């Protein structure tokens with residue numbers, strides 16, 4: 642039986658409001674989830690559902706003007722409202738992030754050795770010689786061959802896959818407890834995607850880190866994480882053990898995502914066109930009350946309420962939220 646683990650990360654009623662031309666809109670609307678030490682959690686949902694903003698809030702990297710309310714606790718420490726200097730002490734140290742596009746994290750005008758060594762000197766107080774040795778070890782661990790000879794090379798002298806490996810080495814440098822990977826394989830050639838994903842999984846297991854893996858690709862999430870959150874319209878509509886979420890597909894939105902995934906049949910993508918979910922993600926300023934998916938949902942109110950009286954617990958920590966209050970039932 643699994644040991645009961647204390648939550649490393651506890652997110653309660655997280656709300657993020659952004660200033661837009663139409664005034665202030667809530668882009669993340671009451672996220673609740675926990676992540677235990679060493680646990681892996683996936684966050685899936687269509688473009689615009691609020692995945693990246695959630696990740697940026699956890700790292701204290703939201704754009705200027707974003708208003709955050711609710712609670713984000715890391716090992717019991719409240720992060721909402723921290724000053725910039727306090728965030729700087731946590732980032733790279735207790736928590737680190739791998740971005741979709743490696744050049745977002747790499748500085749093009751600095752050699753990679755310096756970029757990997759910098760957090761080691763800054764957060765761990767290593768000497769230049771120790772940081773160099775550690776940077777070489779880290780780069781070799783993530784698969785950069787002859788790392789000692791390549792410390793002076795610049796990011797543009799590496800391939801996209803190698804650059805992503807270097808950002809992973811930077812993220813790991815100070816042994817964070819929490820790794821957030823936001824679409825870490827999306828910008829890579831398809832042949833490299835699996836390799837980079839496997840590298841992340843291996844490192845997470847080897848170092849006992851907690852992982853929040855964000856992806857719009859169900860196949861990536863299905864094979865990589867223990868628990869899954871399905872996000873839509875700035876909120877979690879379904880969450881639970883990955884196996885339960887993928888086998889039960891309780892929320893109509895999860896069903897739509899699953900139906901829209903590419904399927905390999907006899908070595909080719911089956912069908913001429915991928916099925917899609919009809920309609921588009923609603924405007925943040927025009928979200929219906931209740932279930933944000935109500936406007937695109939194929940279920941009638943009666944079917945919805947019969948299938949999932951709100952909020953429904955499906956066992957094993959698996960829940961789905963299907964509340965069509967927007968229709969004023």
Ligand SMILES: Nc1ncnc2c1ncn2[C@@H]1O[C@H](COP(=O)(O)OP(=O)(O)OP(=O)(O)O)[C@@H](O)[C@H]1O
Nearest residue numbers: 659661668687688689690691692693694695704925
């Ligand atoms: N700086 C910003 N100002 C205004 N609106 C923003 C800003 N950043 C994000 N948004 C809006 O917030 C919503 C959520 O964005 P977010 O980037 O979190 O979505 P996502 O699920 O990560 O999508 P993707 O997979 O495309 O990255 C979207 O409607 C987006 O347009």
